[in-house]
Amino acid sequence: MGKDALNIVWLKRDLRLCDHKPLFEAEAAQLPYRIIYIFDSELINRQDCSLRHLQFIYHSISDLNEQLSPFNREVEIFYGKSVEVFKYLISNEPIGTIFSHEETGVQQSWERDKAVAKVFKDSKIKWFEYPTNGIIRGIKNRFEWDKHWADTMKSPLILNNYTQTSIILLEHPFKLPIELLEELKLYPKHFQPAGPKSAVRYLESFFDSRGESYHWAISKPEESRYHCSRLSPYIAWGNISIRQVYQLTKSNLNVQKHKRAFNAFITRLHWHCHFIQKFEVECSYETRCVNSGYEEIQWENNPEYLEAWKQGMTGYPLVDACMRAVNKTGWINFRMRAMLVSFLCHNLDIDWKLGVYHLAQQFLDYEPGIHFPQFQMQAGTTGVNTIRIYNPIKQSMDHDPNGTFIKKWVPELQKVSKEHIHEPWKMTLLEQQFNGIEIGKDYPKPLVDLKSSAKKGREKIWGQRKNTLVQEEKKRILKVHTRRN
Ligand SMILES: Cc1cc2nc3c(=O)[nH]c(=O)nc-3n(C[C@H](O)[C@H](O)[C@H](O)COP(=O)(O)OP(=O)(O)OC[C@H]3O[C@@H](n4cnc5c(N)ncnc54)[C@H](O)[C@@H]3O)c2cc1C
Structure with a gap:
């Protein structure tokens, strides 16, 4: 040249x-x-x-x-x-x-x-x-990967300098279509602000005060919004590197005083890359079960249930509040994401493949390397992870006892007392009147019975796990397949 x-x-x-x-x-x-x-x-x-x-x-x-x-x-x-x-x-x-x-x-x-x-x-x-964030392309196995990741995180940050240029911007035929451009210029205020400057602002406020209660708040739908780092969209779109986050965490003085909280945070930075490293090797997890034995499962796939799940209209207050919150703001915490998937697959009996793109679109932090494997873990189709079926009533009582989060996102339930907020369908007609709501009219009746649907879901997923095909597949997935090399 x-x-x-x-x-x-x-x-x-x-x-x-x-x-x-x-x-x-x-x-x-x-x-x-x-x-x-x-x-x-x-x-x-x-x-x-x-x-x-x-x-x-x-x-x-x-x-x-x-x-x-x-x-x-x-x-x-x-x-x-x-x-x-x-x-x-x-x-x-x-x-x-x-x-x-x-x-x-x-x-x-x-x-x-x-x-x-x-x-x-x-x-x-x-x-x-x-390489991005310590991910290795063309890796043959992950034996030394943890050490490699730690070394990358501790290695010096790249100090970028910029020189003046006189290069003229191109007049080219690949302009953004005008309608799309107009939509892009808008930025709804209920999304986290974009860009590296905001990433640093979020990180600093997390260190200075928000993060001290991180480990306490992480599972609670309302409190996690403030006490979690909320760095995920910035990390997903590369506004900040994992190494920057890691080194700034390690060197922050307030962090030293709240080791328990911030150690839990650093562990998750590692998980972030660990998941992506696995997806780097095998990205077919977007479209097929991690353990192909689960491809045989027959799901009911009721389209009305699927739509109700997407809209936050299932009749289960915490499920609906979470879905509406994520539809509006692009974020909810880990446990509630897991509960949404568990409810979709195990209670509503819907194939994870029918729900996975809805949440991918809603999450402002959508990261394929985390999203698809996590979705499958919660759907129980990896064959190796513990199968967890989250009970939305228990989650609600444990993590939103007063229904603060529910009432914020499901205004129909605004007037319902603390006593009834977790299971509003159990109210008598008279109680419904006192609580300013008519179940079935103002807010849906539950789509499915929780106990029997969970029992069916558990039997379905465990039944398949016992299947010999699954066992064989389990052996197969332990071998690493290199793809991108
Ligand atoms: C079904 C499902 C889908 C998910 N999809 C995504 C996704 O598309 N993008 C995404 O970034 N996270 C995803 N997660 C993981 C997790 O829920 C989010 O990373 C976390 O809620 C982001 O909030 P935060 O930045 O405040 O996290 P913090 O708790 O403050 O953690 C700091 C960072 O660690 C990483 N992290 C945290 N938890 C996990 C985890 N369980 N696995 C891997 N990395 C983690 C994220 O980069 C996060 O920003 C998903 C989880 C589930 C159950």
Whole structure:
């Protein structure tokens, strides 16, 4: 490639400017470079993508652009098939090297990466990809993985510097469609604000005060909203790296005083990468049961039940409150996510594959490497994890005893007393009158009987587990299959 070649930094789920290897290498190369983001038209039409994800991305980029403006730099946005965008860029000006992070995505993003790799190869363009958060590509086994992760977390942060550029932004034919652009510009205020600046703000307030009660609040739907870190969307879209979070946690003085709370937090940072590492090796968990023996299960799949679950209209107050909260804000805590899946699969008798995309779309922190395996763990289809069937009434009594969270998200139950809030259908007609509600009219009757549906669900999933096919499959999944290499 000639002297006038220009390099490209291709941003994906790494929307930040610090601890960023591709941007560091682009600066080190001492050649002009563009920073690009592609809203890939094929990927954004997938069932796991939603407008709120795209809005979070768009507003993260706005944050980056504000920080880049003193250097006359800007992230250039493209909309279209990635392959076509790169073909255009290559035909438009001489490109030397592409820098990016490796992405542990779904099969389709892997296919996209292979397709662009071919375009680069055909055009003799180098593509340097760097590991994300200690995830290893092409790993043969995970024997040394924990040590590798710990070493990565302790290794020095990348100190990014930016030089001024005189490079002119491209006038290109891959503009965002105007209607989409208008939608992206909007950012509903009930979502966490996007971008690295907000990530740091959330992290600081977590250290300074919110995190001290983390371990106490983590299972409670209302209190967790304040006391959990709420870093998940920032980590998922790369506004902050896990190494940054890890090192800032370890060096914070307040953290030293509340070891129990913050150790639990650090453990979860490790889980984050551990799950993604497994998905890196086997991303078919998006579409098939981790243990293929469970593919044989016959689910009832009542479409009305599925719709009621999605809308938060099942007649079980905590289930409905959680679903409505997540539909509106994009976040609920771990235990409530698990309960929603357990209720879907074990009580409503619905295949996890029919519910998995609804929550993927609602979660502002959607991360395929965590979402699909976690969903399957709660559905009981991994074959190796303990099968947990969450009782929503018990969860409600234990973690929302006064019904504060329920009343916030299910206003129909606003006037119902603490005594009846967990099982409103048990009220007599007279009690319903006193409590300002008519069950079956103002709020649905429970879709299913909890006890008998849970018994059926348990028998179904355990019955399948005993199946010899499952046992054989269990042996098979213990062997590691490398996929992305
Ligand atoms: C069915 C289901 C689907 C889920 N889907 C996602 C998802 O798409 N994206 C996502 O980030 N998390 C997912 N989780 C895990 C977990 O619920 C969220 O990470 C957590 O609630 C985010 O809130 P937080 O940032 O306040 O977490 P904190 O408790 O403050 O934890 C800090 C970070 O650790 C990581 N983490 C926490 N819990 C877990 C866990 N159980 N497994 C892996 N990493 C974890 C997250 O990156 C999180 O931001 C899912 C859990 C379930 C049961």
